[in-house]
Amino acid sequence: MRALNYTFEHLDTLMDDANLDAMLITSKHNVKYLLGGYSFLFFSAMDAIGHSRYLPVFIYIKGQKDQTAYIGNTMEKWEVENVPLWAPHIYPVSWRSDDSATQAIEHLGKMGFDKGRIGIEAPFMPSDALDLMRGALPDCSYHDVTAVMQNLRAVKTPAELDLLREASERITDSMQATIAASGVGSTKHEIIERLRQEEVKRGLHFEYCLLTLGNSFNRTASDQAWAEGELMSIDSGGNLDGYIGDICRMGFLGEPDQQMIDLLGEIEEIQQSTFNTIKAGTTGAEVIAAGQAALARQPNKQYTDFFGHGMGLVSHEAPFLLTNHPVKYDGRDAEAPLKAGMVLSIETHMQHPERGFVKLEDTVTVTETGYEMFGTRGRGWNTTS
Structure with missing residues (x-):
């Protein structure tokens, strides 16, 4: 059985x-x-x-x-x-x-x-x-x-958490391998196909890749090529035995300048402020409020958006913390206390008018005393030449 x-x-x-x-x-x-x-x-x-x-x-x-x-x-x-x-x-x-x-x-x-x-x-x-x-x-x-x-x-068993953890680890490894293998002239079509192969090679069912290069906000496949001094945001969902891994990481062709370091730093501050509120007994509304408060302190807040949602078998499931943001549903669980074993996706992205699309998306599980993050590698600038 x-x-x-x-x-x-x-x-x-x-x-x-x-x-x-x-x-x-x-x-x-x-x-x-x-x-x-x-x-x-x-x-x-x-x-x-x-x-x-x-x-x-x-x-x-x-x-x-x-x-x-x-x-x-x-x-x-x-x-x-x-x-x-x-x-x-x-x-x-x-x-x-x-x-x-x-x-x-x-x-x-x-x-x-x-x-x-x-x-x-x-x-x-x-x-x-x-x-x-x-x-x-x-x-x-x-x-x-x-x-x-x-x-x-809504509350995952240890076996389910193992699958979600492993899916996230395999995706972040696939992303780092893809960024390292890409360079000047690599097109979005080529990069996405490389990521697909890397995920499949690691035993994942590839579901999607949302990719931006340079200062474009367009996240779909095209013949746009990566150029020196440009960023890459790479956001992918991969499936391991029915459970979704879904994270976003950043790449840079060359060495990021101070502005790029600062922009990703703004995203990271919002993410970390949110993580620090997560634990069993805290309400979803409190978690969202922490992220929104950190967002309000950022120099580029007018270009930035933050949200969090539950995930597991599908990419948006209980607990539902926000209403119609970004997906259309009621945030019916916002005032309920989080339980150990719930899994959240925490996402912050910036559409900077000069430098492009900067984003981190992380998967965390709620514990009795805090949280555990899955797929932690590569959360800074992943550089290649």
Whole structure:
């Protein structure tokens, strides 16, 4: 059996708080989490198949672990033969989203569940599947379970923290190798491809690279070439067994002058002021306020932005500390105390009108007495020639 990073007691409590009797989970990241790390490789890159899409379904009835079911694609029968899943009921029968919904209806009927409040992930439930559910189970009502799953995942286990730590370490090593191998004339296309290869070589699934050179704020790939005396900001997300490493580091072609040293120093002061407030029991609002206060003291504050957010399986998850900054969601956890095992991304960037885009992004986990930072190497100027 795959180790689980949650308890059913905790899940049942969260479902009680949301007044839910059952839940159907259909996002690939949450299905993987609930199954203990299992996902079907065939659909790892995309969901589309034929006229429909791959729709894995995890079914849980509150307090009834023995009635849990997993519905997957027909080809998954070979996967679960090799590595059996813990869920007692496995149905590798689906090719389309309506197949998955039909099997979910059948399973709930076998379990005697025909009325109650069912939690669904509204952003991840296709309309054809939901229409089938509503038609077959008219005495059930459907409610968004997204917040329940976010709260279930908010505090990471030591095993999850190890994956996040390792992902960050591998990304920062990849970035330093990429900067060192780049030089005059290296284009953004070439640098991003080199980083991709470095991350893959270290066992990561490369997700993205946001890159700037010189005084441009454009962070997408292009034929722009790196020139002597210019900065590089390199921001990348890499995935290790489902967990995101996401950091930003700075490079410089040549030796940074005093202005560049001072600009990165402003960013670092904001980051460190924020880190120093992080510990279990401190509210998210207090952490954000510390960063904002440090930002307000900086000479280039008019060009600078600061924010923090939770991360783990996805790059923005609980705890949610800010509202609609930079991603659109409510900062519902701002006034709640942080808990040991929560993971935060702390980001500060400056769009300097003459020198370009200067940024540090760091991943930290909350501890009882403070914090631990992941992927600490390369936080200053990484120089090459």
